[in-house]
Amino acid sequence: MKVVVDTGNHIAALAAKLAKPDVVAAYPITPQTTIVEKIAEYVAKGEFSGDYICVESEHSAMSACIGASAAGARTFTATSAHGLLLMHEMLHWAALARLPIVMVNVNRAIGPGWTIWSDQNDSMAQRDTGWIQIYCSSNQEIFDSIIQAFKLAEHKDVQLPVMVCYDGFILSHTSMPVKVPEQKEIDDFLPKREPAWVLDPENPVTHGNIIMPKDYPSIRKAMQDAQENAKKLIPEIAKEWKERFGTYHGDLIEKYRCEDADYIILSYAALGAESKVAIDMLRKEGKKVGLARLRTFRPFPSEDILSLAENADLIVIDRSISIGFEGPLFTEVKSCLYEKSDARVYGFIAGLGGKDVRYTDIGKIVDRVIERKQDGVLWYDMEGGK
Template identity: 35%
Template sequence: MREFLEGSLAVARIIKACKPGVISAYPITPQTHMVEELANFVANGELNSQFVNVESEHSAASVVLGSVAAGVRSYTATSSQGLFYMAEVIFNIAGMRLPLVLTCANRAISAPISIWNDHQDSISLRDSGWIQFYTENLQETVDFHLISYRLSEDKHIMLPVMVCMDGYTLTHGIETIDMPDEAKVDSFLPPYKPLYKLDVDNPLSFGPLADPDYYMETRYAIHQTHKDVLEIMPKLTSEFSRVFGRHYNGLIEEYHTKDAERVIVAMGSVCGTVKEVIDELRAKGKKVGLLKIIAYRPFPAEAIYEALKNIPKVAVLDRSLSLGSYAPVASEVKAAFFGKKKRPEVISSFVVGIGGRDITKDSIKEVLRLVNGREKSNEFIDLKPELLKEEYE
């Protein structure tokens, strides 16, 4: 059914349809609306779930770790400092191979404190073992939560998934959404049947100490599973398409790339702005395109290589930084071409929209202008030089 909904409320609706038995979260802007709505569903008896209010994000993540280990589908959501406070539990959940879906309402990191949107929070946890999806709009956000539960609980995967949606732009934005029908959700996402759980009839020990004879293989196994995700995602999204009628490649999306001379690579809601600019410029005969990265972990290097190998000029947009080094997405896109015969003449790296700085159509046009020149590294767009003057004795 098509409905006009705020992003956070839409997330709450799809989570309700996924029927988690335990929900635990700690409030942080801009994640609050989605968990408030879930609390309402529980309070009104519309969702049979244990809603556990906690004293911190560390405990929110620990509660859902415990509930999934006990064999019950669970959910949490956070943002920014909250995700960082969860960080050690985040690694722990992946290391214990516990399937879980977490919504990250992407927000900048303090200091200075900022409640506005960029990708520094989730990007900083890219090495945790979690699968990470970055969504462009609300429909995709809703659909990927559902897809994420299926993927996470697949007995060949058994890894947690972080659905990263831009704070405010998506969490507080309102769009018309085709909410998946609950009966179809039930057919696509059967009840969670854990491979292993805490069970008094079959007592197992979870979370042992692994000495150097054993630890390395556990990390290798997660890495191998990420490769499996690259194989499984297209099949899973095809199945999703058959049930719900919307198709996603699952890893990347190509928008007018086939004949493009200049392609922007980006993640998240900025892709909507980029598409508008592309439509305008295409109308004027300019051959420009977009490669949207949906799956950042696993990183679909092969799909990116295939999509960009014949493109002359590529501009990568990063909404986070690796301060003191190359921007995260750009460095990985470049790495996808290392040692390859075919590659773009130019892969330039642009830093945009840090701490909620608006990314306008003019920002995107500036990127497309600059990518015509020499290769750029960490080129900041919309920087205010007047704020950078040093004023001290």
């Protein structure tokens, strides 16, 4: 196994290539652009055997992926922010049609005011589309998660699309070392897709035709069951990967120094990694703080959250905001605990629009909780310095 040092986006493109998709259809958008540039380079050099479709928009990108996936192809795309929002209708379609498309979303904040920097409002807004969402905190996790995502999406008990998310610039444009297995080893881990059904002129079937009200609930229930199945399969696939390749990033959540913690920080992606540095600092100060970095948003790791709350209060840091209410993770965490736990939950909004969040900021957030200065949701970006 070789170690390469490269940016999150180039690592994503490499993972996509090694997964051998039959079709990639994508449209460039900052900060995702260097993924599709790299894949185009692979195509130009003859290193990519699948079809690469240049499309005129993200709506078309997802539409092309849907068509290809329905014809039995392994399918990959990537986008960010406004591109993801333009896909929204087709995201629902892909999930309801039970098509195992894998997509990278490089998290970027939404404009106007025009922004290219990171936050998670773009993917959080796709919560109800039926897609599985996985969030990464390092380039190694990006690589591993993309290949694992194909295995998860295509599993007969799942058959749902998977979105692999990571922070724009903070990971997409940062070089880190990544262990890369040989193509043969990836092929063994991820055999060719075996579709449950295909669109085939020789053997015609209809799909997506009108469905009467008495039957429609069953297709929604089947998707819900598939998400529940994914909850069990994500740890199994992560375990198999670890046994084969040695790297592991947690199951639905990654725990760090939680054993004796009085407070546990809950967050996603790069904020989760930075939180580890904060926790080491706080522990030196005698404060018992741990981290649960969530790797999935859908399926939501509700059982894990409940178990964390048995002995600790929870501090949620959202890098997104559901305008008119609060941080989306804050909402989900509290709903898991309703009538089942007495743990207190504190909500913070931090890092919107790429605002840098340092471990010292996370330390200040925890201190506010410990000193009981926190009430309701705090906009740390705007108040944290005071």
